[in-house]
Amino acid sequence: MHPALSVILFTVTSGAGYGLFVLLVIFHLAGVGPAMSQGEVIAHGVGALGLITVGLLFSTGHLANKKNAWRSFMRFKTSWLSREAVFAVLFYPFAAIYGLSVLLQGPEIGLLGMIAALIAAILAVIVLFSTGMIYGCLKTIRQWNTALTPANYIMLGIATGSAAYAAIASAFGNATAMHAGVAIVMLLIAAVLKGIYYFWISKVTGPTINTATTFNRATVRLLDTGHTAGTFLTDEFGYDPSKKTTSMMKAGVFLLGFIIPALLLAAVLAGATAVTAWLAVASALIGVGMERWLFFAEAKHVVRLYHGDQHT
Amino acid sequence: MRLGLVIDMDTCVGCHACAVACKQWNTSGTTGPLTDYQPYGEDPSGVWFNRIRHYEVGDYPNNKTVNIPMSCMHCDHADCVTVCPTGASYKRPEDGIVLVDQDKCMGCNYCAWACPYGARELDREDGVMKKCTLCVDRIYDDALPPEERQPACVITCPAHARFFGDFDDEESEVSRLVRERGGVKQMPELGYKPVNTYLPPRVTRPIPTDDVRANTLVSSVKDWVNKMVAR
Numbered sequence: 099m100h101p102a103l104s105v106i107l108f109t110v111t112s113g114a115g116y117g118l119f120v121l122l123v124i125f126h127l128a129g130v131g132p133a134m135s136q137g138e139v140i141a142h143g144v145g146a147l148g149l150i151t152v153g154l155l156f157s158t159g160h161l162a163n164k165k166n167a168w169r170s171f172m173r174f175k176t177s178w179l180s181r182e183a184v185f186a187v188l189f190y191p192f193a194a195i196y197g198l199s200v201l202l203q204g205p206e207i208g209l210l211g212m213i214a215a216l217i218a219a220i221l222a223v224i225v226l227f228s229t230g231m232i233y234g235c236l237k238t239i240r241q242w243n244t245a246l247t248p249a250n251y252i253m254l255g256i257a258t259g260s261a262a263y264a265a266i267a268s269a270f271g272n273a274t275a276m277h278a279g280v281a282i283v284m285l286l287i288a289a290v291l292k293g294i295y296y297f298w299i300s301k302v303t304g305p306t307i308n309t310a311t312t313f314n315r316a317t318v319r320l321l322d323t324g325h326t327a328g329t330f331l332t333d334e335f336g337y338d339p340s341k342k343t344t345s346m347m348k349a350g351v352f353l354l355g356f357i358i359p360a361l362l363l364a365a366v367l368a369g370a371t372a373v374t375a376w377l378a379v380a381s382a383l384i385g386v387g388m389e390r391w392l393f394f395a396e397a398k399h400v401v402r403l404y405h406g407d408q409h410t
Numbered sequence: 411m412r413l414g415l416v417i418d419m420d421t422c423v424g425c426h427a428c429a430v431a432c433k434q435w436n437t438s439g440t441t442g443p444l445t446d447y448q449p450y451g452e453d454p455s456g457v458w459f460n461r462i463r464h465y466e467v468g469d470y471p472n473n474k475t476v477n478i479p480m481s482c483m484h485c486d487h488a489d490c491v492t493v494c495p496t497g498a499s500y501k502r503p504e505d506g507i508v509l510v511d512q513d514k515c516m517g518c519n520y521c522a523w524a525c526p527y528g529a530r531e532l533d534r535e536d537g538v539m540k541k542c543t544l545c546v547d548r549i550y551d552d553a554l555p556p557e558e559r560q561p562a563c564v565i566t567c568p569a570h571a572r573f574f575g576d577f578d579d580e581e582s583e584v585s586r587l588v589r590e591r592g593g594v595k596q597m598p599e600l601g602y603k604p605v606n607t608y609l610p611p612r613v614t615r616p617i618p619t620d621d622v623r624a625n626t627l628v629s630s631v632k633d634w635v636n637k638m639v640a641r
Contacts, residue, residue: 161537162537163536166496177493237524238526310597311465321466324426324464330534401525
């Protein structure tokens with residue numbers, strides 16, 4: 099699949115935003131860790147909503163006919179893309195009630211604010227799940243059509259969000275061992291899940307050029323695609339990065355996405371400055387950006403079988 | 411009704427006439443134009459509803475060239491319709507034709523991702539998705555003589571390799587052909603239940619070629635002369 103930059107930026111930034119929001123609600127409502135000032139809660143909230151909103155604006159970048167974007171709320175019943183849009187919008191009023199409660203009542207919010215916060219956090223996870231299911235439900239791309247896809251989207255959002263949480267907390271001089279520790283654990287869980295995903299998709303399954311052309315008992319080779327220049331199909335699905343490129347990117351995912359942020363956060367645990375935590379966030383976001391690029395670049399759509407691939 | 415096409419891979423000669431006829435009719439049809447990008451430039455490209463690809467099936471000497479024209483299969487389980495977030499893609503309950511409402515499409519490409527057969531192509535100029543309509547603006551047109559109320563690709567096929575009809579009607583020509591010739595579907599394992607059906611090449615008796623190839627004294631001399639004499 100052709101990796102669209104707008105979709106990569108969208109899922110990485112809004113994913114981190116939803117993850118940050120979920121962690122904020124957990125830390126704030128459960129009261130674990132040191133007490134937060136009003137300013138700190140607001141900083142986490144503004145950071146989360148900022149990332150989410152910027153991401154959602156990126157997402158319209160890949161639409162060829164933006165004036166009809168509002169119609170994407172119309173098929174909630176069948177389309178995961180529609181569900182993602184609906185849940186993403188539904189998230190805002192609950193987040194707003196929570197934010198207002200914090201603004202008016204300080205960190206000790208009332209029951210209404212708590213309920214709104216909880217609903218918003220659940221919606222945040224549902225949005226991440228819906229984003230994953232947009233890809234996970236497609237039977238045409240075996241690399242996506244697995245339960246690991248939504249699992250990865252949720253876990254990578256939580257992991258980058260938890261790193262951002264630790265960074266913002268440390269900016270307030272509130273960096274406890276717990277924040278950095280939670281971020282390290284989340285990053286490691288996300289890394290293991292991603293490792294399982296790469297292992298899973300390395301095994302070839304699904305349709306072949308034989309089932310695509312209906313000739314199941316003979317070798318089939320493409321003679322000619324029937325067109326001299328590229329088509330929509332070759333532009334969209336014909337993306338073919340070299341094995342070397344994907345291997346390098348994969349190393350980058352694990353190094354920049356998980357290992358370096360975890361080590362930097364470990365340094366925070368050992369008493370390094372707030373800047374170290376921000377470096378961890380930057381590294382994690384770049385790494386997850388590479389992960390998202392690979393997610394598209396390695397996805398082989400079955401229409402490629404008609405263009406000569408023996409299997410996907 | 412379940413309208414669709416039967417395509418005979420035995421008689422299709424791969425001439426692309428169906429694709430050209432399709433382009434000609436539909437570029438001025440209800441979902442037209444089928445925009446061309448740099449039609450006279452170095453890399454002419456554009457929107458087509460029908461594409462023909464050519465394959466070699468089997469290994470020499472038991473190989474064969476097979477041409478496979480592909481357009482929308484108007485699937486029973488059309489995921490392109492269910493994934494569409496705007497409701498622009500729809501399947502008509504009365505005849506099973508899958509269409510795109512150009513006024514509702516936002517051009518997100520998601521339906522093209524969901525289609526295993528490459529039937530949908532984005533028109534970059536108009537910003538909307540376009541696809542085979544089974545010539546819906548033709549097959550119900552009372553102003554046309556009955557024999558012309560068929561998709562443009564079917565009428566034009568010089569090899570008579572394309573057939574149009576109702577798959578729900580067991581006595582229709584398409585149903586009979588599928589029954590008698592053992593019609594097959596592409597990628598049935600994905601479960602889209604495509605309506606369009608392909609007829610496999612007929613198994614014919616091999617024509618003996620041993621005598622043609624036999625090396626006689628005369629043929630050897632001829633071969634030698636042909637090699638030596640420049641044309």
